[in-house]
Amino acid sequence: MGAAQSRGNTEEKVFHNETPIQFSQDVVNHLTDRMVSPETTPERQTTLDSHVRSRIQAELEHLRTEEDNVRKEIELALEKENLDHEMNLTGGIATGEDTHDKVMSSTALLGDLEEIRTKVDRFQTRQQLSDFPSVKESGEAVVSCYKSHLKTPLDCWREVSEFKASVAHAETQYLASLR
Template structure:
């Protein structure tokens, strides 16, 4: 008997208002515009754009960092491969060196040879100074001054050219005599 009163049915309760709910035409229009348009408001759009830009920039930074790392690894691998190839070539040729065939050298050995050759060239250049040969130096200076004074008519320097050639020929003869 009293059990039916203690039961509650929440879904069955309906309240009716005797005063009708009314909205202003502005509110109704604004809600209908928002629902009809698929584009967000300008404030929301600028926020979305900024968020997208920041994500793109962070992804670009990560990609560049990864690219630099890959390039560095490739460079190290190529250097190692080149050194291994040079060592292998030097090892293969070591038996041929005894037979008188040319040798393959590493980069370090070639750089050493290059520096040695440069020093020899510098010594040779210093020895061939014209200060040791005053007649040749005088002939050279006379020829240069004649060419400078006769810029448009260089054929007038034929005497200086002949004297310079004779000086060079005499120097060559003297040099070849020392070799014999």
């Protein structure tokens, strides 16, 4: 069963079509136009464009992360180099005390200085506002108005103008005190 069909038959069979095949002129024109102009269709072009854009965005993200990693490595290397340099500079001092405890890194010192600056600024701001209670009150009125009119902040124009007036008055008083 089926042995005759599974054997390789070397005879070539040719079939002839007795009914002619005809294509409409629109189909023929469309196919010849495609062969003449190998341009892509607008749909295909938008697909290609979006694919290219997504690849570019992915590559940009990859490059940004690499750049951040390199920047962090450089900063760490520079910080280590600065610490080593500071330790070498203070290593020649023989005072009997532990030089490691005595010497602080420049980054730690800068951080401490910045913290002290912010504390001084806050203290001075509090002192200045306590000299001018009208500025403090009008400022609090503006803040409370903004909080109560979240969707319509333009309704707080009176409080803002009062705040501006109190600040202008405080400025003139301060300038007069400097003379």
